[in-house]
Amino acid sequence: xxxxxxxxxxxxxxxxxxxxxxxxxxxxxxxxxxxxxxxxxxxxxxxxxxxxxxxxxxxxxxxxxxxxxxxxxxxxxxxxxxxxxxxxxxxxxxxxxxxxxxxxxxxxxxxxxxxxxxxxxxxxxxxxxxxxxxxxxxxxxxxxxxxxxxxxxxxxxxxxxxxxxxxxxxxxxxxxxxxxxxxxxxxxxxxxxxxxxxxxxxxxxxxxxxxxxxxxxxxxxxxxxxxxxxxxxxxxxxxxxxxxxxxxxxxxxxxxxxxxxxxxxxxxxxxxxxxxxxxxxxxxxxxxxxxxxxxxxxxxxxxxx
Amino acid sequence: xxxxxxxxxxxxxxxxxxxxxxxxxxxxxxxxxxxxxxxxxxxxxxxxxxxxxxxxxxxxxxxxxxxxxxxxxxxxxxxxxxxxxxxxxxxxxxxxxxxxxxxxxxxxxxxxxxxxxxxxxxxxxxxxxxxxxxxxxxxxxxxxxxxxxxxxxxxxxxxxxxxxxxxxxxxxxxxxxxxxxxxxxxxxxxxxxxxxxxxxx
Numbered sequence: 001x002x003x004x005x006x007x008x009x010x011x012x013x014x015x016x017x018x019x020x021x022x023x024x025x026x027x028x029x030x031x032x033x034x035x036x037x038x039x040x041x042x043x044x045x046x047x048x049x050x051x052x053x054x055x056x057x058x059x060x061x062x063x064x065x066x067x068x069x070x071x072x073x074x075x076x077x078x079x080x081x082x083x084x085x086x087x088x089x090x091x092x093x094x095x096x097x098x099x100x101x102x103x104x105x106x107x108x109x110x111x112x113x114x115x116x117x118x119x120x121x122x123x124x125x126x127x128x129x130x131x132x133x134x135x136x137x138x139x140x141x142x143x144x145x146x147x148x149x150x151x152x153x154x155x156x157x158x159x160x161x162x163x164x165x166x167x168x169x170x171x172x173x174x175x176x177x178x179x180x181x182x183x184x185x186x187x188x189x190x191x192x193x194x195x196x197x198x199x200x201x202x203x204x205x206x207x208x209x210x211x212x213x214x215x216x217x218x219x220x221x222x223x224x225x226x227x228x229x230x231x232x233x234x235x236x237x238x239x240x241x242x243x244x245x246x247x248x249x250x251x252x253x254x255x256x257x258x259x260x261x262x263x264x265x266x267x268x269x270x271x272x273x274x275x276x277x278x279x280x281x282x283x284x285x286x287x288x289x290x291x292x293x294x295x296x297x298x299x300x301x302x303x304x305x
Numbered sequence: 306x307x308x309x310x311x312x313x314x315x316x317x318x319x320x321x322x323x324x325x326x327x328x329x330x331x332x333x334x335x336x337x338x339x340x341x342x343x344x345x346x347x348x349x350x351x352x353x354x355x356x357x358x359x360x361x362x363x364x365x366x367x368x369x370x371x372x373x374x375x376x377x378x379x380x381x382x383x384x385x386x387x388x389x390x391x392x393x394x395x396x397x398x399x400x401x402x403x404x405x406x407x408x409x410x411x412x413x414x415x416x417x418x419x420x421x422x423x424x425x426x427x428x429x430x431x432x433x434x435x436x437x438x439x440x441x442x443x444x445x446x447x448x449x450x451x452x453x454x455x456x457x458x459x460x461x462x463x464x465x466x467x468x469x470x471x472x473x474x475x476x477x478x479x480x481x482x483x484x485x486x487x488x489x490x491x492x493x494x495x496x497x498x499x500x501x502x503x504x505x506x
Contacts, residue, residue, distance in 0.1 A: 079469055079500070084390050086497040090428055091354070093450055096494060133389035234356035234364075234426045235391050302358035 022213045023158045029206055033199065052160065061112035061120050061152075068110070070102035070122045081128075084137045085121065088144050092232055097121045097147055106253060107131070107246045111143040112152055119147040130249065131242050138229065138238035139246075145228035151221045158217045162210020165203040172200040218283040226290055227297060236297040240290070247287045323452050324415045326488065330432060330445065331405040333454075333486035340482035341475075343434035343443045345404040348504040350396035351414045354426040355387055367421035371395060374417060381410060388501055392428060396503040407432065415449065424449070431457070433504045443475055444502060445487075453490040456480055457498055459505060469500055 031049055035042030075082040089096045097119035107127040113119035121143045175193035230236035338344045356364035375383040387393040397410045411430045427449050434443040440461035447454050458475035480489050
């Protein structure tokens with residue numbers, strides 16, 4: 001009669017492995033051209049890719065807190081929040097993450113930091129005002145599950161090649177169109193652009209593939225965090241109702257309010273872009289998909305199976 | 306949880322708690338009283354998640370079994386309480402001189418919930434101590450996931466204006482007194498306070 005704590009289906013694990021292979025392919029595609037110029041250049045490119053990926057993951061927490069106008073809170077400032085996080089850490093065995101509160105009125109929460117040792121979990125005032133205590137605990141458990149799964153590091157590493165390819169693509173388009181250049185400089189830029197045409201095409205492919213793979217990975221990690229968090233709390237129903245409330249508010253919110261959350265959208269508990277975005281281009285699964293999985297977990301807990 | 310499990314998004318495997326460590330408490334209580342003067346008050350409690358499913362769900366029936374077990378026998382007062390964030394306490398009070406039977410009761414609460422499959426949802430067990438009817442309380446908290454004990458000494462609210470302060474001196478003394486008797490949690494960052502423990506007010 002023991003409720004099993006396994007993942008709801010092993011399909012998640014297989015899809016995770018598949019996306020990992022895809023991410024590795026994207027990295028290889030980004031680094032391999034440098035090997036054409038010689039093994040030293042290739043090794044340097046590989047090292048640079050790894051170094052920048054790690055650096056971007058390390059700095060992400062400070063950037064996210066800054067973008068959200070959030071401040072770290074000590075346990076005497078927010079005893080209730082700290083009590084909830086304490087208990088989630090007792091259950092999960094994780095070291096306690098730092099806790100931050102953002103003054104934004106949009107209900108959302110995010111976790112940042114590269115691993116359990118240096119994580120920070122942030123909730124907005126809007127979230128705390130709109131959710132019941134039990135729902136707030138469920139959202140915090142979802143974020144702590146992200147920390148346990150090292151999701152910030154994983155998504156940062158996965159999205160990095162696509163990001164670099166996008167930057168290169170922008171620069172190369174500038175060369176071809178000759179924007180801001182005149183006379184001989186413009187001709188030289190055009191020539192350089194034509195010479196770099198194969199690289200530009202490669203970057204375009206890499207950008208598209210990297211973005212799609214990164215988003216697929218992100219959606220998948222959200223489902224993982226939903227189930228890990230729900231298993232941690234034993235109350236998937238609370239998370240489902242919290243997701244419903246947050247999604248409702250975000251759907252009705254004005255464009256300006258949403259813009260405040262845009263920089264950290266990928267990290268949030270609910271994506272800030274509303275409907276109208278194709279599922280393939282969304283960083284989060286649809287509410288229906290998540291609720292469906294959570295109610296399957298609820299049913300299993302209720303029946304004891 | 307291993308790094309690989311984390312990267313693959315697999316939840317932690319069921320860490321089955323080693324509940325027999327609780328039986329080290331009666332001997333440790335003697336050592337604690339000899340060294341610091343803190344004696345058992347006879348009250349103890351077990352904190353667990355209120356797993357969803359409603360009164361007729363699987364967890365509800367496990368809780369009913371628990372209540373039935375606790376109310377048979379006698380010689381103790383028991384109760385269940387629930388907090389707003391989804392955690393609840395099962396508390397037991399016995400006369401202060403029946404400390405080993407109190408520990409057996411707490412063990413029974415833990416093992417009943419574990420046998421029903423809710424071992425991973427057990428948060429902690431706590432037993433309460435006080436010194437000569439003074440206001441200062443000391444709790445020994447057992448975290449089944451880690452298998453360790455730690456002291457928790459909330460300052461009495463009437464002494465200082467600030468609520469929810471801990472008495473670090475009492476906690477450190479308790480740790481030193483118990484060092485040879487119990488597995489004390491080495492990481493003081495994991496001495497998580499349990500402010501809503503029954504018997505604190």
